[in-house]
Amino acid sequence: QVQLQESGPGLVKPSQTLSLTCTVSGVSITTSYYYWSWIRQPPGKGLEWMGAITYDGSAYYSPSLKRRISISRDTSKNQFSLQLRSVTPEDTAVYYCARSEALVVTATREEYDYWGQGTQVTVSS
16 A cells, blocks of 8 residues: 655744655655655645656756755655755645656646645744
């Protein structure tokens, strides 16, 4: 059974870097042709696709976040990670990792077949 689990700090100070890891079980993140995304939902708003890393290690980012975001992976641990630099309170959200079978640059739930449970990250001093 495929499972995704987000982990990382729940509180980040403004101007610092938000770092989250998604641990995947039940399938290798290098398996063709899966795509592994980070998606977030700010309070009272809709889902926002942030970026993805592919089965072969290529990374794609939302244009609105491209200057601040990095997505990487550790195949030995079957994990992929998010770094978001220079955070502000507007980055406060529930952060999800999710899998799709094609490169999806939207955040429609139906486009993804597996999701993590989500982790709350608050940006505050």
